[in-house]
Amino acid sequence: MKEIARGAEAVLYENGESIVKIRPRKTYRILEIDQELRKRRTKKEASLLEKLKSEGIRAPTLIETDNSERIEMQNLGGKQVKLVLDKQPELAKQIGQELAKFHEADIIHSDLTTSNMILKDKEVYFIDFGLSFHSARIEDKAVDIHLFLQALESRHHKVKEVAYNHFLEGYKEYREFKNVLERLIAVEKRGRYRGK
Ligand SMILES: Nc1ncnc2c1ncn2[C@@H]1O[C@H](COP(=O)(O)OP(=O)(O)OP(=O)(O)O)[C@@H](O)[C@H]1O
Ligand SMILES: [Mg+2]
Structure with a gap:
């Protein structure tokens, strides 16, 4: 997988037709708080991707998530x-x-x-x-x-x-x-x- 972006919270990889977004552990945060935050944001993002689709709003298609730190979605390119x-x-x-x-x-x-x-x-x-x-x-x-x-x-x-x-x-x-x-x-x- 090729890394394409590294933001404050997430690392993004390109894998052909899909994009993998991972929120890695932030060691400056207390372990439990860090896990909770990453999990909350990952779940939020995954559920939004599905909701938007069902509302007919343009968004990448969700392919898979572990509901804790990883989301795989459609690579929009562009x-x-x-x-x-x-x-x-x-x-x-x-x-x-x-x-x-x-x-x-x-x-x-x-x-x-x-x-x-x-x-x-x-x-x-x-x-x-x-x-x-x-x-x-x-x-x-x-x-x-x-x-x-x-x-x-x-x-x-x-x-x-x-x-x-x-x-x-x-x-x-x-x-x-x-x-x-x-x-x-x-x-x-x-x-x-x-x-x-
Ligand atoms: N589904 C996608 N298709 C194409 N490009 C994408 C897709 N998702 C992300 N990217 C590219 O990767 C960059 C970073 O992605 P994103 O904005 O989701 O991460 P981030 O800003 O690091 O995340 P966060 O703000 O949640 O920490 C985007 O600006 C975009 O260029
Ligand atoms: Mg961003």
Whole structure:
């Protein structure tokens, strides 16, 4: 298996048509806590992959999991949106449409950076669901968008405005989008008070 990525939590391997994602032990964490966290995130991610499919939302197909540290899923191939958004900011409309579907299903992604989005055959797929959770709260949905805005700010500064306008065009498809955007204003203000 060929290693393709090593993040804060996981090591990813490519094995032909599949991707193997392993959350190895973190020795700086107390053993029991570490096991619990890795297990929780692995199970969360695996169950999300299945749920998304059943909701008709684009995601890699789950192939197998040990429910503790390993997930095998479909290799989407494609490119990280991070690498293409500056040249194709109009892709953000699809990001908005995809997030609209998540929020319609009361799923909060919680890690909406452009390295957690893959462009395959002109379609944007979200990946990396270890922090995702179920919630109907408008607040949680607004925070999801806040995280996406932060990602635009830090990674795609030059196209931030254009990309956000495209995003809104897509996100408008969510029936509660007005409430979420209204709440987003409060979330953004709070972010600033925190002096970041
Ligand atoms: N199913 C997949 N198909 C194609 N590429 C993938 C797939 N899953 C992951 N990748 C690639 O591997 C990279 C890292 O994967 P991922 O974001 O899931 O891990 P991570 O950020 O280390 O995880 P975590 O945030 O859960 O610790 C992605 O940015 C993407 O480029
Ligand atoms: Mg990631």
